[in-house]
Amino acid sequence: MAAHTSQSVAKAAGEDDLARGRSRRTGSRTEGSSGRNRPGLGQVISKHWYAWAMVAPVVLVLGVIIGWPLVRGIYLSLTDANERNVARTIGVNEIPATYEFVGLDNYTAVLADPVFLQRLVWTVTWTVACVSVTFTLGLVLANMLNRSFRGRSFYRMALILPWAVPGFVSVFAWRFLFNRDNGILNKVLEGGGIAAVPWLDDPTWAKLSVITVNVWLGVPFMMVALLGGLQSIPGELYEAAEMDGASAWQRFRHITLPGLRTVSMTVILLSTIWTFNMFPVIFLLTRGGPGDATEILVTQAFREAFVESPRDFAGSATWGVLILALLMIFALVYKRSLRKQGEVW
C-alpha cells in the first residue's frame, strides 16, 4: 500500500495539480528554502476548487444526515430526555420539551451498572468469534478457489450467494431452519435419534446460533476480498519458492500471508466495526433473548429507545456514544499498531 502511493506520487511529482499529497509534505522543505511563501486564499481556492466541488455532495450529505444527528445524540446523552418529557403533539396540544441538562449522570449510571460490563464482554466475545471464524473460513475458501479446476466458477457463485440475498431474508430463512418444533435442523436430528436442540431458546445455543448466522452472512465478503488479494500476488513468487523446494505450508506462510497483509488489515478493520454494530442479525433472530443472553451493545441501545417503556432516549444515546467511543479507540489502536509495523494509510 505504502509503496504504491509513494510510487504514484513520485511519478506525478512534477505535475502541478495532481497527486501532491505526500510530495507536499516531503517537498515543502525544498520549496520553503527556495523562498516561496504560503499561497493566498484566492490561490488556494482557484487551485483546489475542482477537488472541493467533487467531494461537496458527500460532505453535504454526511454533514446534514450524520453530523447533525450525532451532535444532537451526544447532547441527548447529557440530558434526562425520555418519552414523557420530549416535545410532542397530543391531539391539538403541542407540549414543549421539559427535559433538563444533567451533565454526565447518564454515563456514571450506565458505567456503574453491571449490565454494561456484561454486555461489553459478550459484544467483544461475539465480535472476536465472528471475525476470526469468518476470516479463517474466508481465507481457506479463497485459497481453494484461487486454484484452477473444473467447476470453479460454479462453486464461487454458490459460495457468494449468501451475500446476494438481502440480510433480513436470510435471517428469516435461518429462523425457519432453527425453529424448535418444526425446523428442518431438529427434524433431521430427530431422524438420527438425537434430541431436539433448543437453537434459539437456550442461552448457550442461542449464542452459538447467532454467531453461526453472522459467519454465514460474512464469509462471502471476506472470501471475495481475500480472493482479490490472492490474485494480485505474482505467480512467479510461488514458482521461485517451489524451485527452492519450499513446502506448501512454507509457501502459504511466507508468500500468501504476507501478500494478503494489506487486504486483511482493511477487511478485518471493517468487519470488526460491522460486527460490533451488527443490529439486524441479533435483533431479528433472537431479539436479544432468551432473556438478555445475546443482547449486544447496539441492540441494548435500541431497546432503551424503542422497546422499553417509557422510552429512554437519553439512556439510548448514552449507550450509542459509548459504542462510538469504544470503536474509535479500537480504530486508533489498530492504526497505531499498523503504523508501528511500517504501514501507513
Add this chain to the structure above:
Amino acid sequence: MAGSVRKRGERGPLASIGLHGTLVVASVVAVFPVLWVLLTSLKPAKDAISTDFVKDPTFDNYRYLVEETSFFTWFGNSVMVAAVTTVLGVFIAATTGYAVSRFRFPGMRPLMWTLLVTQMFPMAILIVPLYNLMGQLGLLNQPVGLIITYLTIAVPFCAWMMKGFFDTIPVEIDESGRVDGLNPFGTFWRLILPLAKPGLAVTAFYSFITAWGEVAYASAFMVGDENLTLAGGLQTFVTQYTANWGPMTAASVLIAIPAAAFFLFAQRHLVAGMTAGATKG
C-alpha cells in the same frame, strides 16, 4: 518421486477429493437455507413445515401474495428507492473517490477519516435524532428521506473502494487528457470513468444491496400501507399471519430475486473490483 511425475500445480487424487469435498460441503451450507425457503414457498401453505423436499408443488403462496396483500406496491417502492440510491450513490462515490485519489487538497485526510468513522456510527445513536430531523424537513414517509439516509450508509464505503480503484489507473491517462485540453471534470467523465467500470459495478451492487435490504430505518420512517418498502411491508405481514410460513417464504423469494439478478450482473467484476478497492483501502 515414485511413479508418475506430476506437472506443477497438478493435484493427486486424494488432494482433489479433499478440495472438491470441502467446496461441496461449503456450497451446500451456503445455498441450503436459501434453497429451503424456495422449496417451502412452492409447497401448499399447510405443508410449509413438512420436511419433504418437494410436496404437491403449487404457486398458491405467490397467488395469495399478489391478490391479498399490497406486495407489489411495496415492491415498487423498494425498487424506486434502491434504484435512485444506486445511481446517486455510484455517482457521488465516484466523484469523491476520484477527487481523493487524484488531488491533494486541504481537508482530504480529515475526509478520509470521516468516511471511515461513519462506518462506526451505531444506527441506534442516529435514528432518534434523524427521525426528528426528517420530521422537521417534512421527509418522513417520503422516499427521498430514505434515499438520503441510505446514501450516508453506502457512499462512505463505496468512495473508499472507488479511491482504491482509481489509484490503479495510471495518472498518465489524466495527464494526457489534460494536455488534450480537457478540464478535470472532462478527464474524469470521459477518460477515467469508462476505465473504472468494474469498480462501478461493485459499488452499484453494494449500494443496491444496502438500500434493498435495510430494515431499521425503513420501518421507522415509513408508515401507511402504500408507502412501505419491502422490509417494512414484510413486518406488517409477520404480525398479521404469525404462523403462516407459506406466504412469508414466497415473499422472501420474490425479494431475493432482484438482488440475486443484480448480483449475477455484477459478480464478474466483483473480484477485480474488490482487489483494487480492498488492497489499497
